[in-house]
Amino acid sequence: MNISRYSRLVLSICTLYVTSAVTAQPNKQKMDSFISELMSKMTIEEKIGQLNLVTGGEATTGSTVSTGVETKIKSGAIGGVFSMTSPQRIRAAQDLAVKHSRLGIPLIFGMDVIHGYKTMFPIPIGLASSWDMNLIRQTAQIAATEATADGINWTFSPMVDISRDPRWGRFSEGSGEDPYLGSRIAIEMVKGYQGDDLAAHNTLMACVKHFALYGASEAGRDYNSTDMSLHRMYNEYFPPYKAAIDAGAGTVMTSFNDINGMPATANKWLMTDVLRQQWGFQGMVVTDYTAINELIDHGLGDLQQVSALSLKAGVDMDMVGEGYLTTLKKSLSEGKVSQADIDRSCRLILETKYKLGLFEDPYKYCDVNRAKNNILTPAHLAKAREVAGKSFVLLKNEQQILPLAKTGKIALIGPLANSGSNMPGTWSVSADLNNTQSLMAGMKEVLGTKVAINYALGSNLLDDPIYQERATMFGRTIPRDNRSEDELIAEALKATEGTDAIIAALGESSEMSGESSSRTEIGIPGNQQRLLKALLKTGKPIVLVLFTGRPLTLTWEQENVPAILNTWFGGTETGKAVADVLFGDVNPSGKLPATFPKNVGQIPLYYGAKNTGRPLANGKWFEKFRSNYLDVDNEPLYPFGYGLSYSTFKYENLKLNTAVLQASETLQVKVEVQNTGKYDGEEVVQLYIRDIVGSLTRPVKELKGFQKVAFKAGEKKTITFEIKEADLKFYNENLEFVSEPGEFEIFVGTNSRDVLSSKFELKK
Incomplete structure (x- = not known):
C-alpha cells in the first residue's frame, strides 16, 4: 500500500x-x-x-x-x-x-x-x-x-x-x-x-x-x-x-x-x-x-x-x-x-x-x-553539565576543605573513580556507555596540567564477586582486581604520597539501585569503608565523592570524613561537573529531596510524619514511655531539604502581613536571607506549614513552597511567599478536599529542620 x-x-x-x-x-x-x-x-x-x-x-x-x-x-x-x-x-x-x-x-x-x-x-x-x-x-x-x-x-x-x-x-x-x-x-x-x-x-x-x-x-x-x-x-x-x-x-x-x-x-x-x-x-x-x-x-x-x-x-x-x-x-x-x-x-x-x-x-x-543534528549537541552537553553541577548535595565541609585549589597534586582513589559506564546512572538504556567519561577523565579535561592526578583502584566495588556481578549488569562492569585487600590499600596509600589532598570516589555502582535492586544494608560497602579508614590515617585532607541512587546510612562517614559531596549519578557529563564543583567553578546548591537515616532501623523516616500521642520532646534522645528507640535517637542524619554551600546563608525577620487569614484573602510571608559567605551562590528557601488542630491527625510539617534564589557574596534579599486558603486543604475523613479553620504554624528556612517560625489563624 x-x-x-x-x-x-x-x-x-x-x-x-x-x-x-x-x-x-x-x-x-x-x-x-x-x-x-x-x-x-x-x-x-x-x-x-x-x-x-x-x-x-x-x-x-x-x-x-x-x-x-x-x-x-x-x-x-x-x-x-x-x-x-x-x-x-x-x-x-x-x-x-x-x-x-x-x-x-x-x-x-x-x-x-x-x-x-x-x-x-x-x-x-x-x-x-x-x-x-x-x-x-x-x-x-x-x-x-x-x-x-x-x-x-x-x-x-x-x-x-x-x-x-x-x-x-x-x-x-x-x-x-x-x-x-x-x-x-x-x-x-x-x-x-x-x-x-x-x-x-x-x-x-x-x-x-x-x-x-x-x-x-x-x-x-x-x-x-x-x-x-x-x-x-x-x-x-x-x-x-x-x-x-x-x-x-x-x-x-x-x-x-x-x-x-x-x-x-x-x-x-x-x-x-x-x-x-x-x-x-x-x-x-x-x-x-x-x-x-x-x-x-x-x-x-x-x-x-x-x-x-x-x-x-x-x-x-x-x-x-x-x-x-x-x-x-x-x-x-x-x-x-x-x-x-x-x-x-x-x-x-x-x-x-x-x-x-x-x-x-x-x-x-x-x-x-x-x-x-539534534542528538548529543554541544548545547545539550553543556546543559547536562550545568544540571549535574546543580544536583550535587554538599553534605559536609569541615574547615572549608572545599573547594580545592587548582594547583599541586591530587590522589584520586576508589572503584568509581575510573568507571565511565557507571556515570550515567541506572535507567539510562539509550546511553552510549563506551563513550562516557569517567570521573578521572573528566577531571583531567577540566584541570589540564594545573593539577597532577595520582590514581589507584584502592578496593573492589564489593567483597563478594557474585554480588558485584549482580551490581554491575547491563554493561556497567567494574573489573575486579584479584589482589588481596591489603595489596589494593597499600597501592592506594602509595598513590597518596606527595599529594595535597585525597578524593575518594566511593559508594554504589549505578546498578546497585534501580529496578530489582533493593538492598537491606544501605551503607557504603564494608571493603570501601575499610579503604576510607586507611586513607584517613594519612592525615591528608579527604573529600568523599559519593555515588548513590538512594539515601545511604553514613553515620560513621559523617563523624569521621571532613568533606562529603553526594553526586548521585550525574549523567553524561558527571566527570566534568564533579570537577567543576570540587575545584570551585560551581558552588553546590543541591538540597536533599529525601531524609537520610542514621541506620536502617529508623526506616521509614521522613520529615512529614505525624505526632504520636506520646511524642519525644525536642532535643531529647530517650524518655521512657515516649515514642523513641533505646539505641538511637529519632533524628535523621541529614534532614529533608538539607544541603550546604561554599557560602553560608543567614535567615532573619520572618514576617506575616496578617495574623488572621480570611478564606478569600492571601497571606504574605516575608523573610530576609543574606549570603554571609565570600562566594556567590544559590539557596533554596523553603516554606513549611503545620495544621495544629485538625479533624484528622496532620503532619508535623508539610512543604508548601520553595524558591531557588541566586545571591552575590554578601547580598541580602527579602523573599516573599504567598499562601492561600487552597494551600491549606487536605482530604478529610470523608475524602473531601477541604480546609479547616483554626491555627497554623508556618516555618521558613534552609531545610526542614533549621527554620524560623510564626503562627496565623485561618477564618472562614
Missing part, C-alpha cells in the same frame, strides 16, 4: 488544533468522527491487535522478548513497539504497518527515556535535588528533542512514585519523599516532554508511572505488596500522579504491586473510579512489562481470567505479555468481556496516535537529518 492510498483509506486528517492551558489538543469532534469511521472498518482481531504492545528487540527492560513481530505487524496484531531506535529501523517497522497491513494503522513507538536520551542528565532523585523547576523542564525538553529525532514518540516517564524507604531500588527513579515537591516536578516533566503541541515532531507523549503506590512496597522489596489507608493515599501518595494528570499527561502506566489486596493492573477502583471518574483522565492506560501475566502469580486466575479482569478494570494496552492478543476474542465469545470494553480501549489507543499526528504523517519522527 503506498502512502497516497493509505491516506485515501483513512480519510482526510484534521490539522487544526486548538490551544488549551496545558497542551494543544486536536479538534475533538473531528477526531471522534475520524476514529469512529476507522473503527467501523476494523475486525475484532484488528481492534484487539491495537491493544498489544511488543518489544522491538533492542534495549529490552524485562526478561521476556517479543517474537514474530514482523508477521504480527502485517496482520494488524500490534498497536505499538518499544525499545526500538533509529529513524531507519522505525521507518521500516512503520512501513510494515502502513503499507502491508489491511487498514494501514500506524504504530506508536515507545522507549524508557527516563532522565535523558543520549545526552543523559542526573538520575531523577538527582534532578529532584536541584529544586530547579526550570532546569528540570529543560532536561525533559532536550530528552524529547533527542528521542523524537531517533524516531521515538512515547516515553515511559515521569516516574512520580513517592517513596520513604531507601531500601527500595527504584528510589533512584523518583523525586523522593514529599508530595508537594514530587507534584511540582511531575508537572515540569510532563510539560517538558509534551510541550505545547503533541503533534509537533519534537515532543513526546508522556506516561505517568507507576499507578499507584509502587514506592510504598513492603520492606522496600521491589514488586512487593502495598497496604495503605485511603487518607494516606489521597494526602501523601496520590498528589504527584494527579498533578501529572492535571498537567495533561497523555498516558498512564500501571504498577506491579497489589494495593490492599487487589493488584493495580486489575484494580477497577484505581484505574476507573479514581483515575477516570474522579480525576477526569481521558488518555490510555498501559501495563508495565508483562504485568497482566504476573497477575497469575498474584493468584487471580489463568491468563484468560487475568486478561479479562485487567480490561474490565480499565487497562487499555498490554505490554509484552500478549494476554489480550491471545485470550480476549475467546473471552468476548464467552461473555467475560464485552464489545464495548474492547472498543473503549481500542479507541483510546487510536486517539493517542491521532493526538501525536501519526495518522497525518506516520513517518514524521523518521527524519535522518534530525538524528544526525
Whole structure:
C-alpha cells in the first residue's frame, strides 16, 4: 500500500488544533468522527491487535522478548513497539504497518527515556535535588528533542512514585519523599516532554508511572505488596500522579504491586473510579512489562481470567505479555468481556496516535537529518553539565576543605573513580556507555596540567564477586582486581604520597539501585569503608565523592570524613561537573529531596510524619514511655531539604502581613536571607506549614513552597511567599478536599529542620 492510498483509506486528517492551558489538543469532534469511521472498518482481531504492545528487540527492560513481530505487524496484531531506535529501523517497522497491513494503522513507538536520551542528565532523585523547576523542564525538553529525532514518540516517564524507604531500588527513579515537591516536578516533566503541541515532531507523549503506590512496597522489596489507608493515599501518595494528570499527561502506566489486596493492573477502583471518574483522565492506560501475566502469580486466575479482569478494570494496552492478543476474542465469545470494553480501549489507543499526528504523517519522527543534528549537541552537553553541577548535595565541609585549589597534586582513589559506564546512572538504556567519561577523565579535561592526578583502584566495588556481578549488569562492569585487600590499600596509600589532598570516589555502582535492586544494608560497602579508614590515617585532607541512587546510612562517614559531596549519578557529563564543583567553578546548591537515616532501623523516616500521642520532646534522645528507640535517637542524619554551600546563608525577620487569614484573602510571608559567605551562590528557601488542630491527625510539617534564589557574596534579599486558603486543604475523613479553620504554624528556612517560625489563624 503506498502512502497516497493509505491516506485515501483513512480519510482526510484534521490539522487544526486548538490551544488549551496545558497542551494543544486536536479538534475533538473531528477526531471522534475520524476514529469512529476507522473503527467501523476494523475486525475484532484488528481492534484487539491495537491493544498489544511488543518489544522491538533492542534495549529490552524485562526478561521476556517479543517474537514474530514482523508477521504480527502485517496482520494488524500490534498497536505499538518499544525499545526500538533509529529513524531507519522505525521507518521500516512503520512501513510494515502502513503499507502491508489491511487498514494501514500506524504504530506508536515507545522507549524508557527516563532522565535523558543520549545526552543523559542526573538520575531523577538527582534532578529532584536541584529544586530547579526550570532546569528540570529543560532536561525533559532536550530528552524529547533527542528521542523524537531517533524516531521515538512515547516515553515511559515521569516516574512520580513517592517513596520513604531507601531500601527500595527504584528510589533512584523518583523525586523522593514529599508530595508537594514530587507534584511540582511531575508537572515540569510532563510539560517538558509534551510541550505545547503533541503533534509537533519534537515532543513526546508522556506516561505517568507507576499507578499507584509502587514506592510504598513492603520492606522496600521491589514488586512487593502495598497496604495503605485511603487518607494516606489521597494526602501523601496520590498528589504527584494527579498533578501529572492535571498537567495533561497523555498516558498512564500501571504498577506491579497489589494495593490492599487487589493488584493495580486489575484494580477497577484505581484505574476507573479514581483515575477516570474522579480525576477526569481521558488518555490510555498501559501495563508495565508483562504485568497482566504476573497477575497469575498474584493468584487471580489463568491468563484468560487475568486478561479479562485487567480490561474490565480499565487497562487499555498490554505490554509484552500478549494476554489480550491471545485470550480476549475467546473471552468476548464467552461473555467475560464485552464489545464495548474492547472498543473503549481500542479507541483510546487510536486517539493517542491521532493526538501525536501519526495518522497525518506516520513517518514524521523518521527524519535522518534530525538524528544526525539534534542528538548529543554541544548545547545539550553543556546543559547536562550545568544540571549535574546543580544536583550535587554538599553534605559536609569541615574547615572549608572545599573547594580545592587548582594547583599541586591530587590522589584520586576508589572503584568509581575510573568507571565511565557507571556515570550515567541506572535507567539510562539509550546511553552510549563506551563513550562516557569517567570521573578521572573528566577531571583531567577540566584541570589540564594545573593539577597532577595520582590514581589507584584502592578496593573492589564489593567483597563478594557474585554480588558485584549482580551490581554491575547491563554493561556497567567494574573489573575486579584479584589482589588481596591489603595489596589494593597499600597501592592506594602509595598513590597518596606527595599529594595535597585525597578524593575518594566511593559508594554504589549505578546498578546497585534501580529496578530489582533493593538492598537491606544501605551503607557504603564494608571493603570501601575499610579503604576510607586507611586513607584517613594519612592525615591528608579527604573529600568523599559519593555515588548513590538512594539515601545511604553514613553515620560513621559523617563523624569521621571532613568533606562529603553526594553526586548521585550525574549523567553524561558527571566527570566534568564533579570537577567543576570540587575545584570551585560551581558552588553546590543541591538540597536533599529525601531524609537520610542514621541506620536502617529508623526506616521509614521522613520529615512529614505525624505526632504520636506520646511524642519525644525536642532535643531529647530517650524518655521512657515516649515514642523513641533505646539505641538511637529519632533524628535523621541529614534532614529533608538539607544541603550546604561554599557560602553560608543567614535567615532573619520572618514576617506575616496578617495574623488572621480570611478564606478569600492571601497571606504574605516575608523573610530576609543574606549570603554571609565570600562566594556567590544559590539557596533554596523553603516554606513549611503545620495544621495544629485538625479533624484528622496532620503532619508535623508539610512543604508548601520553595524558591531557588541566586545571591552575590554578601547580598541580602527579602523573599516573599504567598499562601492561600487552597494551600491549606487536605482530604478529610470523608475524602473531601477541604480546609479547616483554626491555627497554623508556618516555618521558613534552609531545610526542614533549621527554620524560623510564626503562627496565623485561618477564618472562614
